[in-house]
Amino acid sequence: MSAGVYLPDVAAVMSWIIGSGVKFGRLVVAAAIVLMAVGVLQLRDARVDTYPQFTPPSVQIQTEALGLSAAEVEQLITVPLEQDLLNGIPWLDKIESDSMTGLSSIDLVFDPGTNLLLARQAVQERLSQAHALPAVGSPPIMIPPLASASRVMMIGLSSSELSDVDISVLARWKIRPKLMGLPGVANVAIWGQRDRQLQVLVDPDKLKARGVSLNEVVDATGNALWVSPLTFVEASTPGTGGFVDTPNQRFSVQHIFPITTPRQLASVTMEGPGGRTLRLSDVASVVEGHQPLIGDSVGANGPDVMLVVEKFPETNTLDVTRAVDAALAEMRPGLAGVRIDTNAYRPANFITAALHNVGWSILAGLLLAVALLGLLLWSWRVALISAVTVPLAVLAAAYVLFLRGTTFNTMTLVGFAVALGVLVGDTVTGVENVRRRLRERRAADDDASVVTEVVAALAEARGPVGYATLVLLLAVLPVLLLTGVAGSFARPLVLSYVLAVLASTVVAVTVTPALAALLLPGEPAARRASPPLRWLRRGYDRRLPGYLRRPRRAYAAVAVLVVAGLAVIPQLGSHPVLPTLQDRNVLVQFRAAPGTSLEELNRITARAGTQLRAVPGVRDVAVHSGRAVASDRVVNVNSGELWLRIDDTADRASTVAAVQRVVDGYPGLRSTVVDYQQDRVRAAQAGRGHPVVVRLYGQDLKQLAAKAEEVRRTISAVDGVVNARAQKLVEEPTVQVQLDLAAAQRFGIRPGDVRRAAATLVAGLPVGSLYEQQQIFDVVVWGTPATRVSLDSVRNLPIDVPGGGQVPLREVADVRIAPAPTVIAHDNVSRSLDVLADVKGRGVGAVLTDVRNRIGAMPFPFEYHAEVLSADQAGQGYQRSSRWVPLAALLAAVGIFLLLQAASGSWRVAALLFGTLPLAVVGGVLTAPLAGG
Numbered sequence: 001m002s003a004g005v006y007l008p009d010v011a012a013v014m015s016w017i018i019g020s021g022v023k024f025g026r027l028v029v030a031a032a033i034v035l036m037a038v039g040v041l042q043l044r045d046a047r048v049d050t051y052p053q054f055t056p057p058s059v060q061i062q063t064e065a066l067g068l069s070a071a072e073v074e075q076l077i078t079v080p081l082e083q084d085l086l087n088g089i090p091w092l093d094k095i096e097s098d099s100m101t102g103l104s105s106i107d108l109v110f111d112p113g114t115n116l117l118l119a120r121q122a123v124q125e126r127l128s129q130a131h132a133l134p135a136v137g138s139p140p141i142m143i144p145p146l147a148s149a150s151r152v153m154m155i156g157l158s159s160s161e162l163s164d165v166d167i168s169v170l171a172r173w174k175i176r177p178k179l180m181g182l183p184g185v186a187n188v189a190i191w192g193q194r195d196r197q198l199q200v201l202v203d204p205d206k207l208k209a210r211g212v213s214l215n216e217v218v219d220a221t222g223n224a225l226w227v228s229p230l231t232f233v234e235a236s237t238p239g240t241g242g243f244v245d246t247p248n249q250r251f252s253v254q255h256i257f258p259i260t261t262p263r264q265l266a267s268v269t270m271e272g273p274g275g276r277t278l279r280l281s282d283v284a285s286v287v288e289g290h291q292p293l294i295g296d297s298v299g300a301n302g303p304d305v306m307l308v309v310e311k312f313p314e315t316n317t318l319d320v321t322r323a324v325d326a327a328l329a330e331m332r333p334g335l336a337g338v339r340i341d342t343n344a345y346r347p348a349n350f351i352t353a354a355l356h357n358v359g360w361s362i363l364a365g366l367l368l369a370v371a372l373l374g375l376l377l378w379s380w381r382v383a384l385i386s387a388v389t390v391p392l393a394v395l396a397a398a399y400v401l402f403l404r405g406t407t408f409n410t411m412t413l414v415g416f417a418v419a420l421g422v423l424v425g426d427t428v429t430g431v432e433n434v435r436r437r438l439r440e441r442r443a444a445d446d447d448a449s450v451v452t453e454v455v456a457a458l459a460e461a462r463g464p465v466g467y468a469t470l471v472l473l474l475a476v477l478p479v480l481l482l483t484g485v486a487g488s489f490a491r492p493l494v495l496s497y498v499l500a501v502l503a504s505t506v507v508a509v510t511v512t513p514a515l516a517a518l519l520l521p522g523e524p525a526a527r528r529a530s531p532p533l534r535w536l537r538r539g540y541d542r543r544l545p546g547y548l549r550r551p552r553r554a555y556a557a558v559a560v561l562v563v564a565g566l567a568v569i570p571q572l573g574s575h576p577v578l579p580t581l582q583d584r585n586v587l588v589q590f591r592a593a594p595g596t597s598l599e600e601l602n603r604i605t606a607r608a609g610t611q612l613r614a615v616p617g618v619r620d621v622a623v624h625s626g627r628a629v630a631s632d633r634v635v636n637v638n639s640g641e642l643w644l645r646i647d648d649t650a651d652r653a654s655t656v657a658a659v660q661r662v663v664d665g666y667p668g669l670r671s672t673v674v675d676y677q678q679d680r681v682r683a684a685q686a687g688r689g690h691p692v693v694v695r696l697y698g699q700d701l702k703q704l705a706a707k708a709e710e711v712r713r714t715i716s717a718v719d720g721v722v723n724a725r726a727q728k729l730v731e732e733p734t735v736q737v738q739l740d741l742a743a744a745q746r747f748g749i750r751p752g753d754v755r756r757a758a759a760t761l762v763a764g765l766p767v768g769s770l771y772e773q774q775q776i777f778d779v780v781v782w783g784t785p786a787t788r789v790s791l792d793s794v795r796n797l798p799i800d801v802p803g804g805g806q807v808p809l810r811e812v813a814d815v816r817i818a819p820a821p822t823v824i825a826h827d828n829v830s831r832s833l834d835v836l837a838d839v840k841g842r843g844v845g846a847v848l849t850d851v852r853n854r855i856g857a858m859p860f861p862f863e864y865h866a867e868v869l870s871a872d873q874a875g876q877g878y879q880r881s882s883r884w885v886p887l888a889a890l891l892a893a894v895g896i897f898l899l900l901q902a903a904s905g906s907w908r909v910a911a912l913l914f915g916t917l918p919l920a921v922v923g924g925v926l927t928a929p930l931a932g933g
Contacts, residue, residue: 160337588612
C-alpha cells in the first residue's frame with residue numbers, strides 16, 4: 001500500500017458495526033420498530049398495478065378519415081405523414097403503420113431509455129406541418145402516453161328515458177371532460193358515441209324537379225351558418241360583431257344565432273331557377289341525427305354508450321379508480337334517468353383482492369416459518385428474532401422502492417418471495433452461531449462478555465454468508481441486461497430481490513446482534529435438540545455412511561438429476577414464464593369476416609352476450625365493437641370484444657371453460673378467450689415466435705404476394721426449414737368508381753366534380769357548426785338513405801352538369817364491386833409482406849445462412865428487395881435480445897466460481913460446489929409442479 005493511503009480493515013469495520021448494535025441494543029430495536037411502523041403506514045399509499053410497464057417508449061398518431069378506403073388512407077394520409085414529416089425523428093428506432101378503412105395509425109418506437117416527453121415534443125414539432133395534408137379527414141392527433149395495460153375502468157351508460165344521441169351528448173360534453181381532468185387519467189374513449197348533427201338530407205329527385213344543383217344546396221346551408229370550414233362560401237369569413245361608441249360608453253355588438261332546431265334550418269331560403277325563392281325543405285329533409293358509426297356498444301337491452309378510462313404510465317390504478325368513482329358520484333345528481341354501470345371492467349377489484357390475499361398469505365407464511373423455526377430449533381427466542389428480522393428486511397426493501405416512486409406489481413412481489421429464503425437463511429445462520437458460542441462460553445465457564453461473544457459469533461458467520469450473498473447477487477445481475485418485454489418484467493423482480501438481500505445484510509449486522517444479545521443469554525445452558533430435528537439427524541447420520549462407502553449411489557443420483565435436467569430444458573419454453581393471474585375479468589375477442597357490417601357484428605355480439613350472461617358464474621357482460629375515436633383499439637367494424645366478470649363465489653376455471661364452449665359455438669368467427677393483461681403482453685410480443693422471417697418490400701401488393709409465394713417455394717428447399725408460409729393479403733369487397741374521362745368530357749364534368757358530389761351524397765359533407773353554450777354540433781349535407789343503400793343507388797347518384805342539369809354517375813363512370821385490402825401495413829415507410837418458417841433438425845444460425853444465400857441469388861423487380869431476419873429482428877427493435885446477455889452470464893459464472901474458491905480455499909471444492917449449482921436448479925424446476933406451478 002502506498003504511503004498516505006489508508007484502507008480500512010473490512011473485518012474490523014464489520015466487528016465495530018456489530019458491536020455498536022449490541023451495545024445500543026435497545027435503541028436499535030426501538031429504531032427497527034419505528035421503521036416497521038412508518039413503513040407499514042406509508043406503504044399503504046404505494047402505487048400498485050398488476051404488471052410493470054412493458055412497452056417501449058413509443059408515440060402513436062391516429063388520423064380519422066371517415067369514408068376513405070384503406071388504399072386512399074395510405075395514399076392521402078399515411079405516406080405524406082410517414083415519409084415527409086415523421087421519418088428521421090431523433091432517437092427513432094422503428095416506424096410502423098396500418099392504413100385501414102377510415103383510419104391511419106402510425107406507431108413510432110424509440111430507442112430504449114429515450115425520454116418520452118422529449119420524443120413527443122419532437123413528434124409534435126413535425127406534426128405542426130400537417131396542415132399541408134389533403135383536407136380529407138380530421139387533423140392527425142398524438143395519442144396520450146398510456147400504460148402498457150392502460151384500461152383502468154369501463155363505464156356503461158344507458159337510459160330508458162333519453163335517446164342514444166342525448167346520452168352521447170352527456171358523455172362527450174359533461175362526463176368525459178370531468179374525467180379527463182382527474183389525476184392519472186390519460187384518455188377517455190367513447191364507444192357508441194352518436195354525435196348530434198343537423199343533417200340536410202338531399203333528395204336527388206327533388207333537386208331535379210326544382211332545377212337546383214347540389215352545390216347550391218351546400219352554399220345555402222353553409223351560408224346559413226355563422227362559421228363554415230368551406231372556403232368557397234361566404235361563411236368562411238364570419239366577421240365580428242364590433243362595438244358601438246357613445247360619448248361615455250362602448251357597447252359590444254353580439255349576434256344571437258337563431259337556428260337551433262331542424263325546423264329552423266329547413267326554413268332557410270335559397271335562390272332557385274329564374275330567381276324563385278326556395279327553402280331547404282323544398283329540396284331536402286332536415287333532420288337531427290348522428291354520424292356514421294365506426295364502433296358501438298351493445299347492452300343487455302340494446303345499444304348504449306361505453307366510456308373506457310385509460311391511465312398514464314406508472315399511475316396508481318387504485319387512486320385513479322377512487323377518483324373516477326368520486327367524480328361520478330358528484331355528477332350523479334345531474335344525470336337523472338341515466339344508469340351508470342362501473343363494473344364492466346374494473347381491475348381495481350382484482351388488485352384489491354390480490355393485495356388482500358397476498359397480505360394474508362404473507363402473514364400465514366411468516367407465522368408458519370416462525371413456528372417451524374421454533375419447532376426445529378426448539379427456541380421461542382429464535383422464533384421471535386426471525387419474526388422481527390425477516391419482515392423488517394422486506395419492509396426496508398419495500399420502503400426504499402416506495403421512496404423511489406416505484407409502482408409495486410406482481411413481479412415485485414415475486415422478487416420478495418424469492419428473497420425470503422435468503423432472509424431466513426441469514427437470520428438462522430447468525431442466530432445459531434451466537435447460540436453455539438454462548439453455550440460454549442457457559443460450558444467452559446469463560447468470563448468473556450456477552451457483547452464479545454455475540455460480536456465474534458456474528459463476525460465469524462458473516463464470512464460464509466457474505467460470500468453466499470455475493471454469489472446470489474452476481475447470479476441475477478445478467479438478467480438486468482435483458483431487453484424488450486422480458487427485460488421489463490425481469491428488472492422489477494431483480495431489483496426487489498437485490499434490495500431485499502441487501503436489506504437483510506444490513507439487518508443481520510445491526511438488528512440481529514441487538515436481539516441476540518437481549519434474548520439469547522437467557523436461554524437455559526443445557527437444552528436438547530427438538531424431536532423433529534433429532535429425527536432428521538438420526539436419518540441423516542444413518543444414511544450418510546452408506547453413501548460414503550458406496551459413492552456409486554451418489555453418482556447415480558447425480559446422473560438421474562442430470563438426465564432430468566436435460567429432459568426439462570426443452571420443456572421450459574413451452575410453459576408461460578409470467579405468473580398466471582387469476583383475474584376474474586375475462587375478455588372474449590370476436591373477429592368476423594372482412595366486410596362484415598357493424599350492424600351484423602352487433603347482432604352477433606348481442607346474441608353471444610345474451611348466451612354468456614346465462615352461463616353459471618358469469619355476473620356481468622359488456623360488449624363493444626369496432627373502435628372509438630382516439631382509442632386503444634385499431635380495428636375495423638368487423639372486430640368486437642365482450643368483457644365478462646366472473647362472480648367471486650364461482651370457480652374461475654370451470655366458468656372460463658363454459659365461456660369457451662359458448663364461444664366455440666360461433667364457428668364462422670375467429671375468437672379468443674383471455675384476460676386483458678395477457679392480451680396486452682401478447683400484443684407487445686407481436687412479431688416474435690418464428691425462427692426465420694423473410695420480409696419483402698415493394699409497392700404493388702399483388703406483385704409482393706406473388707414474389708412472397710416464390711420466396712416460400714425457394715426457402716422450403718433449404719435443409720431444416722419446415723412449415724414455410726407466406727402471409728396472405730386480407731381483402732374485403734369495396735365499391736370502386738372508375739371515371740370514364742372521355743364520357744365526362746362530353747358533359748363538361750371534371751374528375752374532381754364527380755368525386756366531390758359522390759362524397760357529399762354518400763359520406764356527407766360538414767358545412768359548418770352550431771354553437772350551443774359549451775357544446776358544438778356539426779351541420780352536414782348528405783344524401784337521403786335511399787341514395788346509399790346499394791350498388792345501383794350509387795350508380796344512379798346525380799352529378800351536376802355545368803350550365804344546368806344532372807347526369808347519373810353510371811353515365812360517366814364504371815361503378816363496380818371489387819376486392820381491396822382491408823389493412824395496408826408499412827414497415828419503415830414501405831409496404832411489406834412476410835414469409836415465415838420454422839426450423840427443425842438443424843441450428844437456426846446455419847439455416848439462416850442458407851436462406852440468405854438462396855434469397856441473395858433470387859432476382860427481384862426494380863424497387864423490390866427482401867431481408868432475412870431472425871425472430872428477434874422481426875419484432876420491434878425494443879424486443880431484440882441484448883447481445884451482451886451471454887457474455888454477462890459467462891462473466892457471472894466465472895465470478896461465482898472465483899467466489900466459491902475464495903470461500904473454500906480450494907479449487908477442487910470450488911469446482912465441486914459450482915457443478916452442483918445447476919443440479920439444485922433442476923430440483924427446483926422438477927418440484928415446481930408439486931406446488932401448482
